[in-house]
Amino acid sequence: MVSPYYRSIYRMDEGLGVWEHRGKVAVVGVGHTPIDRRWDERPETSLGAYSMIAAQKAMDDAGISLDDIDGVVSCPRANIPEWSRPELPPPYNTADGVSKVTAEWLITNMGLNNVKFIDNTPDSLGGNISWALNFAAQAVGDGKAEVVLVRYTMGNFSGRYSQAGSNSEEEASGGGQWTGPWGWGAAGTPYAYLMGEYCRKYGSNPDRMAPFVVNARRNGRMFPDGYYYQHPEEALTVEDYLASRWIAKPLRIHDCDRPVQGGACYIVTTAERAKDMKQPPVYFLNHCVNKFDSRSSVETLDEVEGWMDSLQKKIYEGSGLTPRDIDVYNPYDGFTHFTQYYLEAMQWHGVKRGEAHDFYAGDISVEGPHPLLPSGGNNGTGRTRCAIYTDCIQQLRGQAGERQIRLKAETALGGETTPGSSAWTVFGKNPD
Amino acid sequence: MPRQVPIPDDLTKPFWDAINERRLVVQSCTDCGTLQYPPRPECQDCGSGNLGWKETNGRGKVSGYIVIHDSRMKVWWAEQPYNVAVVQLEEDPTINFFSNLPGTPVDDVPVGASVEVMFEEVAPGKLVHDWRVLS
Numbered sequence: 001m002v003s004p005y006y007r008s009i010y011r012m013d014e015g016l017g018v019w020e021h022r023g024k025v026a027v028v029g030v031g032h033t034p035i036d037r038r039w040d041e042r043p044e045t046s047l048g049a050y051s052m053i054a055a056q057k058a059m060d061d062a063g064i065s066l067d068d069i070d071g072v073v074s075c076p077r078a079n080i081p082e083w084s085r086p087e088l089p090p091p092y093n094t095a096d097g098v099s100k101v102t103a104e105w106l107i108t109n110m111g112l113n114n115v116k117f118i119d120n121t122p123d124s125l126g127g128n129i130s131w132a133l134n135f136a137a138q139a140v141g142d143g144k145a146e147v148v149l150v151r152y153t154m155g156n157f158s159g160r161y162s163q164a165g166s167n168s169e170e171e172a173s174g175g176g177q178w179t180g181p182w183g184w185g186a187a188g189t190p191y192a193y194l195m196g197e198y199c200r201k202y203g204s205n206p207d208r209m210a211p212f213v214v215n216a217r218r219n220g221r222m223f224p225d226g227y228y229y230q231h232p233e234e235a236l237t238v239e240d241y242l243a244s245r246w247i248a249k250p251l252r253i254h255d256c257d258r259p260v261q262g263g264a265c266y267i268v269t270t271a272e273r274a275k276d277m278k279q280p281p282v283y284f285l286n287h288c289v290n291k292f293d294s295r296s297s298v299e300t301l302d303e304v305e306g307w308m309d310s311l312q313k314k315i316y317e318g319s320g321l322t323p324r325d326i327d328v329y330n331p332y333d334g335f336t337h338f339t340q341y342y343l344e345a346m347q348w349h350g351v352k353r354g355e356a357h358d359f360y361a362g363d364i365s366v367e368g369p370h371p372l373l374p375s376g377g378n379n380g381t382g383r384t385r386c387a388i389y390t391d392c393i394q395q396l397r398g399q400a401g402e403r404q405i406r407l408k409a410e411t412a413l414g415g416e417t418t419p420g421s422s423a424w425t426v427f428g429k430n431p432d
Numbered sequence: 433m434p435r436q437v438p439i440p441d442d443l444t445k446p447f448w449d450a451i452n453e454r455r456l457v458v459q460s461c462t463d464c465g466t467l468q469y470p471p472r473p474e475c476q477d478c479g480s481g482n483l484g485w486k487e488t489n490g491r492g493k494v495s496g497y498i499v500i501h502d503s504r505m506k507v508w509w510a511e512q513p514y515n516v517a518v519v520q521l522e523e524d525p526t527i528n529f530f531s532n533l534p535g536t537p538v539d540d541v542p543v544g545a546s547v548e549v550m551f552e553e554v555a556p557g558k559l560v561h562d563w564r565v566l567s
Contacts, residue, residue, distance in 0.1 A: 160504075167504045172436035177444060178470040180436035181560045182530035184516050185505040189498060193518055196496040200543070246513070249499040249539065293476065296469055296528045298518055300495070 002291055006125065009138050010289040010423065011318065014310060019286045019318045021141025023431030026274040026281035027133075029064070029267030030390050031057025032225035035382055036261045038156045041086045047078055047153045047261065048097030052110055054265040055149055062267040063278035064147065069267075071117035071145025072107055075132040076100040078155035079259075081164050085157070099155065106151055117145035125291075128152060128385050129264065130416050130423035134287035136268040137425075141284075146270055153263030154384055161259045162187070178297055190298050191337035192251035197301040198340070199250075202354030206250035206337075210238040212360040213254050213336055216373055219366060220380020222402040225390065227260050227382030255336040257378035264386035266393075271431055282396045285411070286319035286426040294420060304338075304419045305353070308345030311424065315346070315413065319426040323347040326426075327409050328395045330388040332416035333377035341419055343372070348413075371405040375414075388414040389425070396429045433514075433532050433562075434507040435554045444471055446485055452559050456549045458527060460486035467524045490549035492519040492563060495528065497541040517541050519563045531563040 007013060033050035043049060059065065078100050085098045092098050096105045103118045119135055121127035129152035136148040166173070172180030179185060186192075195206050217236040220228045236254065244254045274281035290311045295303060316322060323346055331342035340356035349370050351359050364372040375381065375391030392412035394400040400409075415424030440448040450457040459468045461475035462482035474481050497517035503509060515538055521527040533541060534550070547563040554560050 162504050163506070168506045170436055170507060171439050173439040173441070175470075176436070177438045177440070177448075179530065180505065181438055181554065182435070182516055182532055182562070183433075183500060183503055183505055183508040183511070183514060184530045185508070186500045186503050189500075189516070192498040193496050196498070196543070200496075246499065246501040248516075249501060249513075251498070253502075295476070295526050297530055298528060300526075300528070 002125070010131070010134060011287060011314065012289045012291050014313050014317070016318060018320050021137070022285050022319065023283050023428065024271050025137045025140045025284045026269060026271050027266055027284070027393050027427070028269055028274050028277040028279055028281055029058040029062030030264065030393055031055065031061055032264045032386065032390065033153060033262040035225065035227050035230055035384065037227070037231070038158060039261045043088055043092045045261070046092055046098050047155050048092060048101050048105055048109065050262060051101050051106055051151050051153055051265065054263065055106065055110060055151065058149065058265040058267050061279060064267065066110060066112055067114050068147050069112050069149050070114050071136070071139060071148035072103040072112065072115055072151070073119045073132045073136040073139070073148055074101060074103040074106060074151040075121035075127045075129060076102045077123050077127070078153055080155040080157050101151065101153060103151070106149070112149070117148070126421045127423070128417060129389060130414070130425065131289070133266060133268065133389060134289070134423050134425055137284040137287055140268055140270055146273060148268045150266040150268055152386065154260065156259040156261045186248040187256050188251045188335040188337060189248050191335045192248040193298055194301055194304060195250050195337050201301060204357045207242055208357040208360065209255065209336055210241040211364070212339065213241050213379060214238055215364050216333055216336070216377050216379040218380070219374055219403055220376025220387070223376050223381045223387055223391070225264070226376060226380065226387055227258060228380060251335065251337060257334050257383040260382035260384060262382065263384045264390060266389070280397050280429070282393045283428045283431045284425065285321070285428045286315065287424065288314040288318055289423045290420065292420045299420060304341055307419050308341050312345045315424055315426060321411065321426065326411055326413045327407060328374060328392055328405060328412035330373055330375045330377065330392055330412065330414040332388065332422065333373060333379045334383065334385070334417055336379055338419055339373070342415070346413065366403050366405050369407070371407065374400065374403045374405055385416055388416060392427050396427055433534065433552065434511050435552065435560055436505070436507060437555045437558055438560065443473060447471055450485065451551065451561050452557060454551050454559065456488045456490050456561050457485040458488055458521070459483045467527060469527050469529070488521060488523055491522040492529070492547050493522065494518070494541060494543055494545045494547060494565070495520045496543055499539045513538055515539070515541055519547055529561070529563065534562060534564055536565055
């Protein structure tokens with residue numbers, strides 16, 4: 001049960017009308033951390049240290065200094081367990097700064113002396129950068145702070161992802177009572193199941209995901225702050241994808257994003273203050289959240305399509321835009337299998353239910369007429385969840401380099417993570 | 433199957449007690465009649481806390497499946513790859529269960545097939561529900 005306070009701030013419900021702060025809040029700074037495959041357990045490469053690097057870059061991008069920041073919004077969680085962290089000297093001697101990074105840690109260690117507004121996205125909401133950005137936008141619109149630093153990083157310690165904790169035990173307790181005894185514990189399991197329902201309903205097969213993944217990786221290699229740009233590998237081909245090993249058939253390893261250590265910071269301010277900053281402002285036109293529980297053990301395609309109908313209503317109603325009005329589209333691809341639900345829900349470029357795989361088989365390159373996921377998403381840049389947002393901002397500023405879409409880029413839509421738990425943001429080059 | 437042993441809590445103890453007696457029950461809202469599984473503290477439709485238990489007829493249908501090749505769960509590593517099917521309850525198809533479909537070959541699951549509940553002992557006196565395809 002989400003509290004009424006959070007339901008309201010995150011705009012979880014339909015029927016709220018156009019967002020009251022549409023065009024009055026803007027992103028004015030972006031900065032990414034370095035990006036590593038795994039943490040090497042040194043203080044210099046910790047999530048806290050990396051957050052300070054990204055924060056400084058974001059402030060430099062905006063042309064502001066430490067004393068200009070009067071608000072900090074962090075989503076502290078980094079998707080890694082706390083018990084495996086090494087012994088390090090202060091300020092890396094607790095979980096904060098290492099396994100998570102709170103607003104308070106950043107404020108103390110950077111010396112942000114003028115902060116009057118702080119928020120840490122609660123773990124219970126399953127939040128990430130999209131939630132933190134939306135929260136900051138609402139807070140600035142509401143007048144709670146004027147220049148807000150937004151922070152998010154994901155971590156990757158040694159050992160295989162998500163195998164510690166309850167997954168390594170011989171008993172199943174809590175929520176695990178309903179999944180553990182049948183071994184329902186692998187990456188992306190609900191979406192692997194849903195792909196079966198989808199393919200049977202619409203007449204497709206999972207091999208048709210190949211061009212989507214190839215395109216995401218291609219775009220990611222053009223994203224300088226991403227893992228594959230900085231650690232080049234041979235370009236992924238359709239043959240590579242089809243030959244790759246199963247994780248939870250029909251989900252393949254290349255359908256999964258690569259866990260990495262890194263993230264980004266952003267600066268959010270009023271449209272008025274944005275005029276005095278270095279970069280062209282990128283305005284928030286709307287934000288909203290989809291937050292639903294599945295009916296039973298696992299969500300079905302009918303449920304997901306219902307959730308998607310709700311998301312579509314909220315995105316277009318709050319921004320006053322239609323599918324035709326969205327130029328840049330960066331729907332989450334943490335598992336590639338759910339991006340199709342986002343694509344079909346938004347009817348971007350006219351894609352309707354059951355048509356996503358046909359769309360992927362066409363030209364979805366950044367140079368072409370249907371430049372889907374120009375960021376490269378998580379699949380193409382590593383699991384930081386930030387490329388989606390940075391690309392929306394860079395596209396609208398005209399700073400996306402090789403990834404700049406050849407169509408006009410005046411509005412952007414991005415969001416993450418899952419159909420039942422995701423935060424979405426509409427951006428505009430113009431405030432109106 | 434290398435199953436984790438379920439640890440009941442206050443909410444779920446009646447459920448697992450019934451399973452140990454080879455009875456598959458689901459929660460039933462006294463106020464609005466909604467059935468639910470897994471058990472929750474409140475009715476997901478009307479929010480009521482007045483929840484009882486209703487015994488099912490133990491019949492269902494396979495609505496889909498995956499084959500796990502790379503499990504995160506240590507106890508399953510020796511077993512993989514293994515089927516995890518999703519079974520809709522015949523009495524309320526919006527309720528679903530996970531199943532390894534004992535007796536069904538790996539990656540050869542008949543989607544749409546009728547199934548019936550069965551019970552496997554995972555520890556002395558402790559059973560877990562699963563499903564088998566009806567031939």
